Amino acid sequence: MRTTVFGTSWLYRNMLCVVWIACACTILASVADSSAQSSRVVGGTDVNSKQFPFIVQIQTKGEHRCAGYIYNANWIVTTAVCVYGYKLSDLKVVVGQVSLIAIDPGEEYFDVISNHIHESYEAATKRNNIAMLQLSRSITFNDYSRSIAHGELPTTATNGTLLGWGNSGSGNIASSLKYAIVQVVTNDTCPSIDFDLWDPTSMICAGDFTHNACYGDAGGPLVLGTSVSNYVVVGLVSHSSSCFSPTAYIRLSFYTAWMQGIGGRHSCAGFIYNANYVVTTASCVAMLDKDTIVVTAGSSRLNIAGADYLYGVQQVVTNTKGDIALIQTSRSFMFDENVNFIRFDQANYNEPSSNVIGWASTEAGGCTASFDLLWGATSLTSQISNCESLVSNFDAGTMICVAGSTNRNYNSAAIVGSCSFENGAPLIQGTPSLVIGIKSVVEQSCATGQCWASALNFASKSVRNPFL
Numbered sequence: 001m002r003t004t005v006f007g008t009s010w011l012y013r014n015m016l017c018v019v020w021i022a023c024a025c026t027i028l029a030s031v032a033d034s035s036a037q038s039s040r041v042v043g044g045t046d047v048n049s050k051q052f053p054f055i056v057q058i059q060t061k062g063e064h065r066c067a068g069y070i071y072n073a074n075w076i077v078t079t080a081v082c083v084y085g086y087k088l089s090d091l092k093v094v095v096g097q098v099s100l101i102a103i104d105p106g107e108e109y110f111d112v113i114s115n116h117i118h119e120s121y122e123a124a125t126k127r128n129n130i131a132m133l134q135l136s137r138s139i140t141f142n143d144y145s146r147s148i149a150h151g152e153l154p155t156t157a158t159n160g161t162l163l164g165w166g167n168s169g170s171g172n173i174a175s176s177l178k179y180a181i182v183q184v185v186t187n188d189t190c191p192s193i194d195f196d197l198w199d200p201t202s203m204i205c206a207g208d209f210t211h212n213a214c215y216g217d218a219g220g221p222l223v224l225g226t227s228v229s230n231y232v233v234v235g236l237v238s239h240s241s242s243c244f245s246p247t248a249y250i251r252l253s254f255y256t257a258w259m260q261g262i263g264g265r266h267s268c269a270g271f272i273y274n275a276n277y278v279v280t281t282a283s284c285v286a287m288l289d290k291d292t293i294v295v296t297a298g299s300s301r302l303n304i305a306g307a308d309y310l311y312g313v314q315q316v317v318t319n320t321k322g323d324i325a326l327i328q329t330s331r332s333f334m335f336d337e338n339v340n341f342i343r344f345d346q347a348n349y350n351e352p353s354s355n356v357i358g359w360a361s362t363e364a365g366g367c368t369a370s371f372d373l374l375w376g377a378t379s380l381t382s383q384i385s386n387c388e389s390l391v392s393n394f395d396a397g398t399m400i401c402v403a404g405s406t407n408r409n410y411n412s413a414a415i416v417g418s419c420s421f422e423n424g425a426p427l428i429q430g431t432p433s434l435v436i437g438i439k440s441v442v443e444q445s446c447a448t449g450q451c452w453a454s455a456l457n458f459a460s461k462s463v464r465n466p467f468l
Helices: 009-015 252-263
Strands: 018-023 055-060 063-072 075-078 091-095 108-117 131-135 159-164 178-183 203-206 221-224 232-239 247-251 266-272 277-280 293-297 313-318 325-329 353-358 374-380 399-404 426-429 434-439 455-458
Touching: 018 277, 055 075, 063 221, 063 232, 075 252, 091 131, 159 203, 159 232, 203 232, 232 252, 247 252, 266 426, 266 434, 277 434, 293 313, 293 325, 353 434, 399 434
Parallel strands: none
Antiparallel strands: 018 266, 018 293, 055 063, 055 091, 063 075, 075 131, 091 108, 108 131, 159 178, 159 221, 203 247, 221 232, 232 247, 266 277, 277 325, 313 325, 353 374, 353 426, 374 399, 399 455, 426 434, 434 455
């Protein structure tokens, strides 16, 4: 999306109705004394500066402890064994680092203000060996530090890239960050991992005698992809019996909901329908437990709303036709100068100009939503063949086709980064402003920034009658 200056009367009037929706759970970390042993790069190669800008070093009491990765500007993901039993004052996170003995250009230190260890972590068996650290201030992303998306390990994957500062098997921690291509064990077993310490549902097995994790690599990311533009992290080094036998990694896709809950990560947008209901897309909330959803109103910037603008969810109702849902909040909205509802109606093709309002990534292929509310100009088109040819699931009965107001090739008018963050964003038209659609997940190649858009849910009578 293009950014704009806040304070204009148009944007101020229309932002009152926009909400952002996150999956958030309150988890209290269990912190106790532990003799947890760091996991073990064997066969590694030195990393170049900027090559893997998402990895972080985690220090305890000023010394290297393990690794982790940047989840978003405020949160780090690592293994529980790395941080279990330590005081917050003992922990430091270093971003933009490659060398442990020299100062790197992008090197920056952060204090930790909260340590969230998975509530079902078992130190003895290493089950649920995952933790998230909240930083004392936000990371300013640049060439040396940026977030990375996590995902599922494809069943066809035969190897991945391991990162860490662990030793090469000779006994000393590496002075520079290393990477190694490690072989993935594709069946449901993990050779040398004791049966009681192995769970194929929540773990990944990778490594062999020549390329493997070693001591000091705990929390090291297992990454797929070939460059910064398409890296995806699928696992974190957890445990093994030695530096020369396969290693068990935490399977990050298994913990997606947990991480979203802890990180309070922005999921999507919506608009206020009345004092008790919000409209969004079904794809935004259908897979979430209502108790983990939080609605934030009255703020154009993520993560700064006061308690008066946070709303729990009483129920979620999804429609059987069209990607649309209603969220009933646990308490009524108190309308004021920051919060208000907006009416909706049919699209007016005689005046095709419109605007999308929401949060998205501000860079192509981005994995982190913008903190500020953004908007982008669009133009309606009645030539639905333009969308039918680009969007595989386009349905002319429940969707609207739009294009850039200064661009007729029917690329997305508003999206320049990760399309998922704009899910549910209202399409606004007319004076006084009306909502005529909400952004649906229908693009192709969102992860690469090639967001073919142009199809938004259409709030027609056939769609809204069942529950509006």
